[in-house]
Amino acid sequence: AIDAQRLNDTLQLSCQWGATPDGGMDRLALNDDDARVRRWYIGECEKVGCQVTVDAMGNIFAVRPGKQQGPPIAMGSHLDTQPTGGRYDGILGCLAALEVLRACHEAGYETIHPLVAIVWTNEEGARFIPSMLGSAVWAGMKPVEFGHSRTDDAGVSVREELERHNFLGVTASSHEQIPLKAHFELHIEQGPILDTAAHPVAVVTGVQAFRWFEIKVKGRGSHAGTTPMHLRHNPLTAFCRMALSAEELAVRFGGLATIGRVGSLATQSTNCILDDVVFHLDIRHHDDDQLNRLEAAVRESFAKIVEETLGVRLASWEPLTASQAVQFDPLAVDCVRHACKAYPKEEIISGAGHDSVNTSKRCPTAMIFIRCKDGVSHHPSEYSTPEDIAVGGRVLLDAVCRYDST
Amino acid sequence: AIDAQRLNDTLQLSCQWGATPDGGMDRLALNDDDARVRRWYIGECEKVGCQVTVDAMGNIFAVRPGKQQGPPIAMGSHLDTQPTGGRYDGILGCLAALEVLRACHEAGYETIHPLVAIVWTNEEGARFIPSMLGSAVWAGMKPVEFGHSRTDDAGVSVREELERHNFLGVTASSHEQIPLKAHFELHIEQGPILDTAAHPVAVVTGVQAFRWFEIKVKGRGSHAGTTPMHLRHNPLTAFCRMALSAEELAVRFGGLATIGRVGSLATQSTNCILDDVVFHLDIRHHDDDQLNRLEAAVRESFAKIVEETLGVRLASWEPLTASQAVQFDPLAVDCVRHACKAYPKEEIISGAGHDSVNTSKRCPTAMIFIRCKDGVSHHPSEYSTPEDIAVGGRVLLDAVCRYDST
Ligand SMILES: NC(=O)NCCC(=O)O
Numbered sequence: 001a002i003d004a005q006r007l008n009d010t011l012q013l014s015c016q017w018g019a020t021p022d023g024g025m026d027r028l029a030l031n032d033d034d035a036r037v038r039r040w041y042i043g044e045c046e047k048v049g050c051q052v053t054v055d056a057m058g059n060i061f062a063v064r065p066g067k068q069q070g071p072p073i074a075m076g077s078h079l080d081t082q083p084t085g086g087r088y089d090g091i092l093g094c095l096a097a098l099e100v101l102r103a104c105h106e107a108g109y110e111t112i113h114p115l116v117a118i119v120w121t122n123e124e125g126a127r128f129i130p131s132m133l134g135s136a137v138w139a140g141m142k143p144v145e146f147g148h149s150r151t152d153d154a155g156v157s158v159r160e161e162l163e164r165h166n167f168l169g170v171t172a173s174s175h176e177q178i179p180l181k182a183h184f185e186l187h188i189e190q191g192p193i194l195d196t197a198a199h200p201v202a203v204v205t206g207v208q209a210f211r212w213f214e215i216k217v218k219g220r221g222s223h224a225g226t227t228p229m230h231l232r233h234n235p236l237t238a239f240c241r242m243a244l245s246a247e248e249l250a251v252r253f254g255g256l257a258t259i260g261r262v263g264s265l266a267t268q269s270t271n272c273i274l275d276d277v278v279f280h281l282d283i284r285h286h287d288d289d290q291l292n293r294l295e296a297a298v299r300e301s302f303a304k305i306v307e308e309t310l311g312v313r314l315a316s317w318e319p320l321t322a323s324q325a326v327q328f329d330p331l332a333v334d335c336v337r338h339a340c341k342a343y344p345k346e347e348i349i350s351g352a353g354h355d356s357v358n359t360s361k362r363c364p365t366a367m368i369f370i371r372c373k374d375g376v377s378h379h380p381s382e383y384s385t386p387e388d389i390a391v392g393g394r395v396l397l398d399a400v401c402r403y404d405s406t
Numbered sequence: 407a408i409d410a411q412r413l414n415d416t417l418q419l420s421c422q423w424g425a426t427p428d429g430g431m432d433r434l435a436l437n438d439d440d441a442r443v444r445r446w447y448i449g450e451c452e453k454v455g456c457q458v459t460v461d462a463m464g465n466i467f468a469v470r471p472g473k474q475q476g477p478p479i480a481m482g483s484h485l486d487t488q489p490t491g492g493r494y495d496g497i498l499g500c501l502a503a504l505e506v507l508r509a510c511h512e513a514g515y516e517t518i519h520p521l522v523a524i525v526w527t528n529e530e531g532a533r534f535i536p537s538m539l540g541s542a543v544w545a546g547m548k549p550v551e552f553g554h555s556r557t558d559d560a561g562v563s564v565r566e567e568l569e570r571h572n573f574l575g576v577t578a579s580s581h582e583q584i585p586l587k588a589h590f591e592l593h594i595e596q597g598p599i600l601d602t603a604a605h606p607v608a609v610v611t612g613v614q615a616f617r618w619f620e621i622k623v624k625g626r627g628s629h630a631g632t633t634p635m636h637l638r639h640n641p642l643t644a645f646c647r648m649a650l651s652a653e654e655l656a657v658r659f660g661g662l663a664t665i666g667r668v669g670s671l672a673t674q675s676t677n678c679i680l681d682d683v684v685f686h687l688d689i690r691h692h693d694d695d696q697l698n699r700l701e702a703a704v705r706e707s708f709a710k711i712v713e714e715t716l717g718v719r720l721a722s723w724e725p726l727t728a729s730q731a732v733q734f735d736p737l738a739v740d741c742v743r744h745a746c747k748a749y750p751k752e753e754i755i756s757g758a759g760h761d762s763v764n765t766s767k768r769c770p771t772a773m774i775f776i777r778c779k780d781g782v783s784h785h786p787s788e789y790s791t792p793e794d795i796a797v798g799g800r801v802l803l804d805a806v807c808r809y810d811s812t
């Protein structure tokens with residue numbers, strides 16, 4: 001059985017690396033704090049008898065033997081955070097996996113299949129775009145060269161950081177090299193459904209589709225004091241119309257549209273009309289076809305906006321990542337459903353992407369969500385109660401054991 | 407008489423410090439390139455017999471004696487540029503002043519009053535806010551402590567940079583310590599009036615009023631994939647509405663509104679709704695009362711927008727600088743008017759602020775504009791023809807001599 005106190009205490013302890021004064025986390029993938037927490041995590045797993053493998057993407061696999069040989073049942077998530085992230089997103093899944101290993105170890109409980117706790121590298125996509133990178137390479141969705149060559153805003157690559165921290169494993173990052181029998185991921189919901197319903201836990205049946213784009217709008221910089229309003233080639237004017245239009249279209253199509261990054265190629269100055277605006281657009285929908293329609297509508301609208309804005313053009317529109325809608329494995333989902341049956345629960349399609357999206361291509365996968373306060377995530381105020389965390393840990397353990405005996 | 411070839415050649419030569427590959431300039435106030443061009447400029451003035459004083463703001467005064475003692479007639483402008491600036495804004499005025507000194511020196515021409523070429527420090531306000539800083543301290547509009555304490559985005563202060571480059575002069579930066587008989591400034595128009603009229607030169611009769619504000623809009627960051635559109639507290643949505651509204655109001659009031667800087671306090675991330683948006687607003691009008699009305703309308707509109715945007719508030723609204731509408735000295739303007747009489751010309755109220763705004767508080771001041779291509783300034787494509795530059799140099803010399811003999 002799960003030690004609820006220890007689970008929450010260890011989770012809080014693991015947040016010493018990358019904690020921010022506002023109670024949140026800033027532990028960008030493969031920075032020094034991420035390396036520290038990863039080394040600590042490996043040590044804790046080894047203490048309970050796990051054998052640890054690090055693959056070529058720095059993904060960590062801590063295996064606890066079962067009665068039988070063969071692919072292990074995985075409990076995976078991530079330890080990296082957003083620059084203004086919270087203490088639960090990803091972290092909960094990894095720490096709950098550790099608690100399951102500790103509980104099994106102490107009870108001397110032997111599973112049929114081996115178990116593995118996995119820390120996937122760069123899930124957030126905040127430092128290195130795209131998100132879910134380590135699991136994408138493992139799943140064969142992207143070649144390892146792609147994973148290694150991703151760079152952050154300062155031009156530092158994933159490979160450089162893996163080498164610097166000694167996390168460039170010799171084992172190939174591949175589902176063929178490291179096969180999994182199944183993958184279970186416990187995560188905070190990151191949205192308002194459970195909090196609104198006042199339910200602690202949810203069975204996650206799938207994940208909605210999403211796409212990221214980098215869009216450049218080019219105008220012509222000029223003087224703020226001498227350029228008449230009607231002669232401006234102002235890319236910011238077009239940008240503002242685009243942002244509002246994307247939001248309107250998202251509402252109309254029942255999807256989501258977010259602009260989370262906005263800047264310019266050139267240094268900005270108070271008395272200069274901007275020369276260009278560069279921004280990232282994130283669109284999502286539960287349905288792939290509807291996401292196609294939303295994207296088409298956004299493209300049409302943006303084209304119209306630049307046409308209507310003097311001297312402004314769409315200089316580029318680059319896809320950064322795309323993830324199709326996913327339905328999790330019925331059997332694995334059923335194990336979660338059974339494990340939840342004592343609790344008031346919901347069935348949810350995840351709004352956020354997770355490493356489970358990638359594992360679902362290669363092994364039966366399911367997820368468990370627990371409630372988070374006000375549905376807030378990717379923010380320092382992100383919070384889940386110790387009670388809900390305990391529920392999550394118990395459901396994870398139960399789902400894994402259930403799958404183990406099917 | 408002006409040597410037109412030498413004037414243009416020397417201007418281009420002076421752009422070796424801070425030139426960018428696109429033909430523009432990036433010579434932010436008091437950076438290494440600005441220090442280099444300033445040292446070179448002092449040397450060139452000394453070669454033609456000038457005595458150079460640097461004041462406590464790093465303003466450079468290169469004085470050529472006249473028949474009489476007493477306050478000199480000044481030809482001033484600036485050598486600093488925008489981060490994406492051109493080769494003429496400010497630079498023209500300083501290099502034309504040097505050419506006037508060279509021409510007088512070669513001709514052995516003795517003015518009644520001494521002449522002085524002035525390089526004012528940090529006119530652009532791009533590195534250190536506010537603009538026109540060196541001349542503001544000289545004019546007693548701001549204390550020298552204010553000038554010294556301005557910092558750039560990296561937190562480096564004006565005083566630190568003055569010390570580092572050995573430009574922290576011992577002479578007080580003050581119109582009392584360094585009085586001027588008059589101040590003439592040759593500048594590119596930076597706007598489209600002359601280019602549209604196909605006239606090379608303009609008499610500048612005054613400068614419009616302007617105000618800068620730093621405005622913070624606070625929302626609540628959260629997850630791009632899990633936060634329903636109708637539950638977002640998105641400060642970017644409010645910002646976009648504000649930007650479009652400010653532009654509309656500027657048109658309605660016959661003024662200008664520009665947002666030249668936009669960012670966030672926290673690091674941005676593709677899949678995070680922004681927590682806050684911070685931006686600079688620049689509003690201008692020829693008429694002080696109308697500028698009051700425009701500001702009031704903008705404030706009212708922004709208040710309404712945050713009221714209508716869920717969970718978003720105006721966290722701060724800080725005035726960064728304010729400059730009232732200025733009318734130049736009738737006698738000095740008349741000297742420019744006479745000096746221009748051979749050329750097809752315009753009478754213009756300057757849209758941009760200039761150091762002449764500050765000198766006008768302390769001595770008779772006037773300005774000369776020459777045409778620039780397409781009215782573009784604060785951009786690498788900023789351009790004035792050698793012919794127009796020659797006209798500008800001649801008019802400057804003539805206006806100064808005319809004022810000298812009044
Ligand atoms: N769980 C999570 O925040 N993942 C980041 C990937 C996404 O953008 O949905």
Ligand SMILES: NC(=O)NCCC(=O)O
Nearest residue numbers: 225271529530537758759
């Ligand atoms: N001339 C010029 O560009 N000055 C900068 C001050 C302003 O913003 O008008």
